[in-house]
Amino acid sequence: MSRLAGNRFRCNVCGKTFNHFRKKKAQSHIHYLCPRCHSDESLRSLWFFLSNEIIGKRNKKIFLVFGNNKLLVKKLKSQGITPEIVDIGYIDSSASQKQNSLPGNIYDVIILPHVLQFITDDQLVYIELKRLLRPGGIAIIQTVTNPEMDRTYENIKTTEDIDRLKDHYEPGYLRIYGANFSKHLTKAGFDVEVVDYAEQLGLHAREYYQVGRSERELIYVCKKNINKETWKS
Numbered sequence: 001m002s003r004l005a006g007n008r009f010r011c012n013v014c015g016k017t018f019n020h021f022r023k024k025k026a027q028s029h030i031h032y033l034c035p036r037c038h039s040d041e042s043l044r045s046l047w048f049f050l051s052n053e054i055i056g057k058r059n060k061k062i063f064l065v066f067g068n069n070k071l072l073v074k075k076l077k078s079q080g081i082t083p084e085i086v087d088i089g090y091i092d093s094s095a096s097q098k099q100n101s102l103p104g105n106i107y108d109v110i111i112l113p114h115v116l117q118f119i120t121d122d123q124l125v126y127i128e129l130k131r132l133l134r135p136g137g138i139a140i141i142q143t144v145t146n147p148e149m150d151r152t153y154e155n156i157k158t159t160e161d162i163d164r165l166k167d168h169y170e171p172g173y174l175r176i177y178g179a180n181f182s183k184h185l186t187k188a189g190f191d192v193e194v195v196d197y198a199e200q201l202g203l204h205a206r207e208y209y210q211v212g213r214s215e216r217e218l219i220y221v222c223k224k225n226i227n228k229e230t231w232k233s
């Protein structure tokens, strides 16, 4: 029998149990991956939130997912949701001609699972999200923040940058947000709620499902305010 076999932990994405999650080191941060479906703490936390709070709820039928997250898309499909999917290039300034190719004012839910840190111009993302969402629709964002920094750390390039960011950094990141990330989203025009769903699940579930203990698992729910009249369709 594999040393992984057992009932100590459970993955809420694939539903399997085992005795260990697999450790994966990225710079100095360690991710705990499901040995079966390879979900990480962020995705398990996100999936709890989506399956408990979003999927099946009124006016939450039309989904869009940013980035190539096959596991998330597979799970959504298993729940009868076929999301529209766009890659990061859809929004990036180098590919801005692709913008506006999706219809505006129709999406109930847009999910950005750890993609913002890879996009060159995040302001373009916010503009496009507000165009795509229907009034009252929500964007669900996970990204990396460093609560010890007041502001966003942009243009990560040098080894000095990387040393300074310590375990928040992973290869490919273009920026890491500071403690003011939710204010940043509010300023971009959203009504923002920061959800620590792993915390809400309680200690036992947090341990059993390994849904994380860091700011990486935080979920920023950004609502397109129905009362603002400045949205363009």
Ligand SMILES: [Zn+2]
Residues within 6 Å of the ligand: 011, 012, 013, 014, 015, 016, 034, 035, 036, 037, 038, 039
């Ligand atoms: Zn799994």
